[in-house]
Amino acid sequence: GENVEQHPSTLSVQEGDSAVIKCTYSDSASNYFPWYKQELGKRPQLIIDIRSNVGEKKDQRIAVTLNKTAKHFSLHITETQPEDSAVYFCAADSGGSNYKLTFGKGTLLTVNP
Amino acid sequence: NAGVMQNPRHLVRRRGQEARLRCSPMKGHSHVYWYRQLPEEGLKFMVYLQKENIIDESGMPKERFSAEFPKEGPSILRIQQVVRGDSAAYFCASSPPSFTGSNGELFFGEGSRLTVL
Secondary structure, eight states: OOOEEEEOSEEEEETTSOEEEEEEEOOTTOOEEEEEEEOTTSOOEEEEEEETTOSEEEETTEEEEEETTTTEEEEEEOSOOGGGOEEEEEEEEETTEEEEEEEOOOEEEEEEO | OOOOEEEOSEEEEOTTOOEEEEEEOOTTOOEEEEEEEOTTSOEEEEEEEETTEEEEOTTSOSSSEEEEOOSSSOEEEEEOSOOGGGOEEEEEEEEOGGGGGTOSOOEEOOOEEEEEO
């Protein structure tokens, strides 16, 4: 089955700095790679996703890159703000079934004012 | 437009009791998915259902766990004879049919946190 590794597990940055979170996956059939933000006790919320037919996608301060050959994808947050503080999860679909997501263990991002 | 609604938000059970978790998908969504999140772990897929049909239950434990999505009413995840290892947050998600065809996204509910004493 799919295995998703995510690092770092914790990340602390100063407000205004950039944050980068990296993930690797094992299933070469994976085609869908979403990123979720989860605040304490809240629901996971999709912040950006990328499908295997593109290498990069950007939405304002958030960008995701995908390298299918190397089987890794990354989340980039620029100009971080305190409200970006949360746990971020990467995920990859399994066997091409985009509803069957395998999540990484999460990165606790803390943005210090 | 109400989001995915789950209840109860918190549930405490003693070992051996039954737990029932309910999920109402977003309006217009006919596909429901259950995920489990153990402490300090990512979510893990359990089951995918459409109305009156289990489409994929490859992530469900073989015993004690069952799920349904009846023609009327919410989807229900049922755990019989709970054990301490069942303590987790159980998240329901829903999507429109187009999601499985590579469009759209999964919308998660707030989760039901089960504690087994």
